[in-house]
Amino acid sequence: MVRRDEQLHISVPKPFRCPISMDVMRSPVSLSTGVTYDRSSIQHWLDSGHDTCPATMQILHSKDFVPNLNLRRLINLWAQSHGPFSPASSPTLSDHQLRGLVQYLAAENEKFNQNLFDSLSKMVNFAKSKDDNRRFLANFNGFVSAVVGVLNREGVEIEVLELVIRLLDLISSQNGVVEQLQQLIIKANRNCLSSIQLVLQSGGLSSKIESARVLDSIAIDADSKRLIAEKDGLLTVLNRLMSSETDQTLHGVVFSCLVSMSVTRSTKSELVRFGLVQIITETLSNRDVSASLAEKALKLLSKIATCAEGRSEISEEARCVAAVTERLMKGSMAATEDGVAVLWSVCCMLGDKRARECVRRSNGVAKILLVMQSGYGEGHFMRRMCGDMIKVLSVGLGIGLSYDTMTKHIMPC
Numbered sequence: 001m002v003r004r005d006e007q008l009h010i011s012v013p014k015p016f017r018c019p020i021s022m023d024v025m026r027s028p029v030s031l032s033t034g035v036t037y038d039r040s041s042i043q044h045w046l047d048s049g050h051d052t053c054p055a056t057m058q059i060l061h062s063k064d065f066v067p068n069l070n071l072r073r074l075i076n077l078w079a080q081s082h083g084p085f086s087p088a089s090s091p092t093l094s095d096h097q098l099r100g101l102v103q104y105l106a107a108e109n110e111k112f113n114q115n116l117f118d119s120l121s122k123m124v125n126f127a128k129s130k131d132d133n134r135r136f137l138a139n140f141n142g143f144v145s146a147v148v149g150v151l152n153r154e155g156v157e158i159e160v161l162e163l164v165i166r167l168l169d170l171i172s173s174q175n176g177v178v179e180q181l182q183q184l185i186i187k188a189n190r191n192c193l194s195s196i197q198l199v200l201q202s203g204g205l206s207s208k209i210e211s212a213r214v215l216d217s218i219a220i221d222a223d224s225k226r227l228i229a230e231k232d233g234l235l236t237v238l239n240r241l242m243s244s245e246t247d248q249t250l251h252g253v254v255f256s257c258l259v260s261m262s263v264t265r266s267t268k269s270e271l272v273r274f275g276l277v278q279i280i281t282e283t284l285s286n287r288d289v290s291a292s293l294a295e296k297a298l299k300l301l302s303k304i305a306t307c308a309e310g311r312s313e314i315s316e317e318a319r320c321v322a323a324v325t326e327r328l329m330k331g332s333m334a335a336t337e338d339g340v341a342v343l344w345s346v347c348c349m350l351g352d353k354r355a356r357e358c359v360r361r362s363n364g365v366a367k368i369l370l371v372m373q374s375g376y377g378e379g380h381f382m383r384r385m386c387g388d389m390i391k392v393l394s395v396g397l398g399i400g401l402s403y404d405t406m407t408k409h410i411m412p413c
Contacts (some may be wrong), residue, residue: 016075019055020045022122024079028072029065033058036068048204050159054117057157093126093133098140105146116150120163123147127170137167138174148184151195161199162207169210172217182218186227193231200237205247212238212253219260229261239274248293251283255296262303269309277304277313277320284323294327295335302338305345314342315352325362329371336371337382343368344385347392356393365393 018025018038027039033053037045045054046063053060093101101119127134137143150156150164171177185192199211219225229235238254245251258276262268283289283297301324304310314320324339343364346355359365372386 013078015071016078019118020121021125022118023125025071025075028068028075030068031065032060032062036071037065039065048206050204052159054121054159057117057159093122093136095140098137098143102140102142102146105150106142116160117157117163120150120160120167124163124167124170127167134171135174138171138177144171144177144180145184148181148192151185151192154191156195158198158202161195162203165196165199165203165207165210165214168214172214178217178220181214182220182224185218186224193228193234197231197234197237200234200241205245205250208241208245209247209250209253212241212250212257216253216257216260219257222263225261225263226267229264229267235261235267235270235274239271239276239279242276242279248290252290252293252296255293255300259296259300259303262300265307268304268307271304272307272309272313277301277310277317280304281317281320281323284327285319291331295331295338298324298327298331298335298338298342302341305342311345311350311352315346315350315355318354318358321346321355321358322362325359325364325367328364328367329374340368340371340382340385340389344389348385348388351392359389360393365390368393 012024015036016024018028018041019035020037020041023038025036025038028036029039029042030036031042031053033056035053035055037054042054042065051060051063052058101123104119105116123137127137147164147167150160168181172181185196196211196215199207203211215228219228235258238258241254242251258271262271280297280301284294284301289297301314301320305314321343324342327335328339329336343355343359346352347359368386368389372383372390
């Protein structure tokens with residue numbers, strides 16, 4: 001029986017392996033730098049927004065590539081002489097190999113950047129293969145700290161930082177990893193958050209999504225949420241992503257990240273100043289956005305509505321109030337409760353007449369009554385908020401209603 005630490009890669013000539021995936025190339029193509037990659041791997045690299053050659057880090061003056069027919073013939077001859085071979089077979093790493101990679105990442109020497117991209121690429125492809133591989137990496141002694149250590153170094157290329165983020169995102173769901181990441185990235189107060197911020201600014205789309213997910217995953221208590229939010233320039237970067245990018249997946253993870261970070265009045269006020277209410281309004285007004293994205297937008301808006309600046313800005317945006325009213329009972333129970341909380345904050349707590357009129361025009365009275373009569377309004381606080389709104393919205397409409405209007409669960413900031 002073959003031991004685990006003896007399960008090495010198939011003995012494949014090095015020129016036959018793609019420098020990115022480390023698998024045998026099925027369709028080798030060469031860039032202008034002369035380096036050859038498998039077509040699918042390099043195409044994904046270029047489609048992610050990169051303009052460099054992964055192996056040499058040279059700027060590509062042309063992103064065109066040409067088939068390497070000679071190498072393809074050699075690979076086919078090699079495959080025929082070595083029996084059937086499945087390029088899609090799962091990559092493997094032995095204990096011995098991984099120990100060497102961890103030691104390499106943790107080493108402090110002048111040759112640190114040499115072959116770093118290849119080493120991390122190998123780990124990423126191993127982790128992407130299956131959950132058992134991700135569990136193996138997460139439980140390997142010193143692995144997480146060695147990988148995070150790369151984020152803490154200065155002068156590391158953006159392409160390398162992207163691989164580190166991708167690797168951390170892949171293993172973050174494994175038991176105990178999030179707690180380790182929180183300790184290493186936040187509690188140690190090192191350079192890691194700056195590296196993540198750099199990827200959010202300059203990385204490819206997928207890397208930006210993964211970076212926001214990593215930030216969200218480590219914001220697991222009040223202290224970590226506050227420390228992340230207080231990182232100089234980070235809120236600005238996240239806000240710019242919402243304005244400059246249109247990808248719904250990215251917007252969703254950034255919304256989730258901002259929800260986690262919105263624990264202090266100063267953070268919420270800063271988000272309002274950045275124009276986040278307008279961005280959320282556009283999201284909620286767009287009928288083509290996914291239900292998941294709309295719910296995350298409502299959750300963030302309900303956070304912003306707990307500060308005075310947020311309530312004032314929401315009341316100024318008639319389209320925002322209308323969009324929230326329109327989405328009542330069109331999503332999950334949590335989304336409807338967030339919507340009710342937003343409307344209550346401007347109609348009752350702020351007492352804005354324009355907001356009340358906008359809710360009325362959007363058939364809000366009937367919708368709020370329906371919320372109260374349905375399972376959505378079973379919560380004690382939810383029923384009280386609905387009752388408060390029915391009272392203020394029915395003024396002048398000739399509707400006689402009597403509800404207990406004690407609402408002490410939301411305190412003004």
